[in-house]
Amino acid sequence: MGTRKAKNIVWGLCLAAMVSVVFTGCSKKDDPAPANKITIKYTVTATGVTAEDDVEIWANAGNHDASQYGASVWKINGADQGNADDVNVDETKFLGATKTYVFETVKSFDFGSLSVAVSNREGAPIIVSYKAEINGTVQTNAQNISVAAGTRHDKQFTYKGQ
Secondary structure, three states: OHHHHHHHHHHHHHHHHHHHHHHHHOOHHHOOOOOOOEOEEEEEEEEOOOOOOEEEEEEEEEOOOOOOOOOOOEEEOOEEOOOOOEEEEEHHHHOOOOOEEEEEEOOOEOEEEEEEEEEOOOOOOEEEEEEEEEOOEEEEEEEEEEEOOOOEEEEEEEEEOO
16 A cells, blocks of 8 residues: 555656646747847949959848748849848859849848858959948948958858847
8 A cells, every 4th residue: 555655646746747847848938039130231342353263252141930931032133032041152253244242132031141252362452342231221341351362351240130
């Protein structure tokens, strides 16, 4: 009879522990507040780029719930880029007449990033400028950075709703 009573006590304690875990684990107090959405516009200009140079400009935007998939995310110089949350331009884009690229989100997102990587292999300096506007306000503005032959310029920026 004593073992049965002990089993009932242990069973009761286990049940009480499970119930307390369920109720404390489901508290709304621990849920993060939803982030404010942001619109993003990056403007990048590079002059003096040759076919031997390496230029990579990457833009990214997304939501914490991955709801950006299945719909347009970016426009580059006004052209829709489909549902890609990461878009880029490389040195080949700067070899023609177009020296400035504007990346714009087509709707608001939770976060975004900009990566600028310029490697001048040889020759004259590459002059690069980039600007990030978040919700219409300039957050990053780097003007006329000179990347000399044999050097590299790398910068990464992240932006999120406040």
